[in-house]
Amino acid sequence: MKCRKCSEVAVINMRQHKLALCADHFIEWVPAQVEKSIRKYRMFTPQDRILVAVSGGKDSLALWDILLSLGYRADGLYLGLGIDGGFGYSDESQRKCEAFVKSVESGNQAIRESGSQGIRESGNREASSSDSPISRFPDSLTPDPWLPKLHTLSIPATYGESIPEVAGRVQRGRGKPCSVCGLIKRHEMNRIAHELGYSVLATGHNLDDEAAVLFGNTMTWQVGYLARQGPVLPEGDGFARKVKPLCRLYEREMAAYCLVRGIDYIYEECPYSFGATSIAHKELLAELERKSPGARQNFYLSFLRAKENGFLNDHNQELSPLMHACERCGQPTTAPGLCAFCRLWVNVKI
Amino acid sequence: MKCRKCSEVAVINMRQHKLALCADHFIEWVPAQVEKSIRKYRMFTPQDRILVAVSGGKDSLALWDILLSLGYRADGLYLGLGIDGGFGYSDESQRKCEAFVKSVESGNQAIRESGSQGIRESGNREASSSDSPISRFPDSLTPDPWLPKLHTLSIPATYGESIPEVAGRVQRGRGKPCSVCGLIKRHEMNRIAHELGYSVLATGHNLDDEAAVLFGNTMTWQVGYLARQGPVLPEGDGFARKVKPLCRLYEREMAAYCLVRGIDYIYEECPYSFGATSIAHKELLAELERKSPGARQNFYLSFLRAKENGFLNDHNQELSPLMHACERCGQPTTAPGLCAFCRLWVNVKI
Numbered sequence: 091m092k093c094r095k096c097s098e099v100a101v102i103n104m105r106q107h108k109l110a111l112c113a114d115h116f117i118e119w120v121p122a123q124v125e126k127s128i129r130k131y132r133m134f135t136p137q138d139r140i141l142v143a144v145s146g147g148k149d150s151l152a153l154w155d156i157l158l159s160l161g162y163r164a165d166g167l168y169l170g171l172g173i174d175g176g177f178g179y180s181d182e183s184q185r186k187c188e189a190f191v192k193s194v195e196s197g198n199q200a201i202r203e204s205g206s207q208g209i210r211e212s213g214n215r216e217a218s219s220s221d222s223p224i225s226r227f228p229d230s231l232t233p234d235p236w237l238p239k240l241h242t243l244s245i246p247a248t249y250g251e252s253i254p255e256v257a258g259r260v261q262r263g264r265g266k267p268c269s270v271c272g273l274i275k276r277h278e279m280n281r282i283a284h285e286l287g288y289s290v291l292a293t294g295h296n297l298d299d300e301a302a303v304l305f306g307n308t309m310t311w312q313v314g315y316l317a318r319q320g321p322v323l324p325e326g327d328g329f330a331r332k333v334k335p336l337c338r339l340y341e342r343e344m345a346a347y348c349l350v351r352g353i354d355y356i357y358e359e360c361p362y363s364f365g366a367t368s369i370a371h372k373e374l375l376a377e378l379e380r381k382s383p384g385a386r387q388n389f390y391l392s393f394l395r396a397k398e399n400g401f402l403n404d405h406n407q408e409l410s411p412l413m414h415a416c417e418r419c420g421q422p423t424t425a426p427g428l429c430a431f432c433r434l435w436v437n438v439k440i
Numbered sequence: 441m442k443c444r445k446c447s448e449v450a451v452i453n454m455r456q457h458k459l460a461l462c463a464d465h466f467i468e469w470v471p472a473q474v475e476k477s478i479r480k481y482r483m484f485t486p487q488d489r490i491l492v493a494v495s496g497g498k499d500s501l502a503l504w505d506i507l508l509s510l511g512y513r514a515d516g517l518y519l520g521l522g523i524d525g526g527f528g529y530s531d532e533s534q535r536k537c538e539a540f541v542k543s544v545e546s547g548n549q550a551i552r553e554s555g556s557q558g559i560r561e562s563g564n565r566e567a568s569s570s571d572s573p574i575s576r577f578p579d580s581l582t583p584d585p586w587l588p589k590l591h592t593l594s595i596p597a598t599y600g601e602s603i604p605e606v607a608g609r610v611q612r613g614r615g616k617p618c619s620v621c622g623l624i625k626r627h628e629m630n631r632i633a634h635e636l637g638y639s640v641l642a643t644g645h646n647l648d649d650e651a652a653v654l655f656g657n658t659m660t661w662q663v664g665y666l667a668r669q670g671p672v673l674p675e676g677d678g679f680a681r682k683v684k685p686l687c688r689l690y691e692r693e694m695a696a697y698c699l700v701r702g703i704d705y706i707y708e709e710c711p712y713s714f715g716a717t718s719i720a721h722k723e724l725l726a727e728l729e730r731k732s733p734g735a736r737q738n739f740y741l742s743f744l745r746a747k748e749n750g751f752l753n754d755h756n757q758e759l760s761p762l763m764h765a766c767e768r769c770g771q772p773t774t775a776p777g778l779c780a781f782c783r784l785w786v787n788v789k790i
Contacts (some may be wrong), residue, residue: 144696250779308658309728309735311742313751374724378659385659392661403753434527
């Protein structure tokens, strides 16, 4: 199969777009698609300071790479969850993130305290821009001295317990730690973006992720969730806007992007993800996609279009319960008193 | 496994209800469920004259049987489509319907013209109620002399072409006849219910059918269809209300009901149904159901609940185009001039 644009050998065929591209045109095409999403959904502008939540996986590292290549001021945030899984999952993930940020600037790494609880940063503050391997900064004749840095935070070092430990304690050893993990990650990402003054928090959710979440909410007609689901969650009460710039790209495209760009990511999934409902939903959507290429994309994007056109009644928004500020951390919560995150730790420390 | 109600051996286990029942309690339970749906969705009352569209398959014959057993005045309508498929599909289907109505009253069959175009009826008008095998008519001490009859209409005999012939002509030999078949069936059912003065037209769509249609409309967010989908389509302009009393029962329950009640139905699917999108959607939902019993039921019923609670914006209804009366047949149509049904025949005859 040949590249649609230059007739070189194609490295990927995207059936939902009826588009095959060679390596060079593919790594041009992907950032252009992301830029389209950023503009279409008004995610952010070059003036925003963006914090990318990186896990060491393909999506989040690709997202960071793409945002940098598009000239956005995007730093990374890695949360160390203390998950081992027999192969040092968290440690290995962190190494991938650190290797990525090092690869952006070939040396000159500094690690210092950033002044926010538990946060360290590895980065390139002192680097001169001429060393940057990122070739597509805007206005390359007058390069911006800014270079990206990686913030890291260890949950065990900061809170005294790993994710599996705290989940095991509050769930009394039953079930998987995924919901506790999600809760902690959301809280810490919000807190750190807020404390470090980022206006935007970007996550690497791709179209497969978003379609699977939409599918889950649709299969049970969770009207409140449907009303909120979208590529942008507005900022509020000093907390950063949350955006998903990869929401129109398939997972396999992100894997291909990392391969072509030489981004080394962790291949292993989180050891706790096995058997998750979202994975079952992804498989069903993949089955639908095999039978009808583009079905998954159409499912997600036609939902967003229908929402834009107002198919949901406004009062669905009101199904979201009222938010208050947590008495301890100040983050928005639906619970009176302490938020769910603070309640996790209240028995251990305050 | 034992019956929940009497500890006899169960013939069916309905995992979505966590309910196993013996044969006797199962054939009590099914009509009770149907009666609940009839009341919940205000489908009809004992005063209504109901026309059941019967295909000879398990769902429609079971529906007719259930409505009779609940004491409703339900007649049948069989449309002969002229589909052979190498095994005389239409002829065999018709025989099943005729055998069913004969079994309701052991003899005394009369066939006569009913005065509406092309319609014949086989039935039990002269039968005395004491012969009726239907044991659950209300007020059995003063039995109603009414007995059900079957109207039949042959599309080839009435319009000069079978469904495959007319579809082949208008589609120039390409594609399957399913959309033309659906169009003709809907039109003829509307016409006959109207001409014979039935206030309600009932079809045997079960929960699997309805969930598959909902799934298809949801996968592409067909907002207009979502706004209209439900177990009741209101009457209008002299045309009967359309209802789906089996909308809360699974397909396998209808098969079990026929088996236990001794209703002989046609096992073969329509030869053109192979590969239909709706069947692919049914398989995906069946997969979801296997992983999570009740998922299919929850998908459909939570949609109906969300609609009742007004999650869809009212203006979605307006996405349905305006209806006019067809200049030839008077049925509602969105097209100016002739409706799609009349346009099918306009080249052949007028």
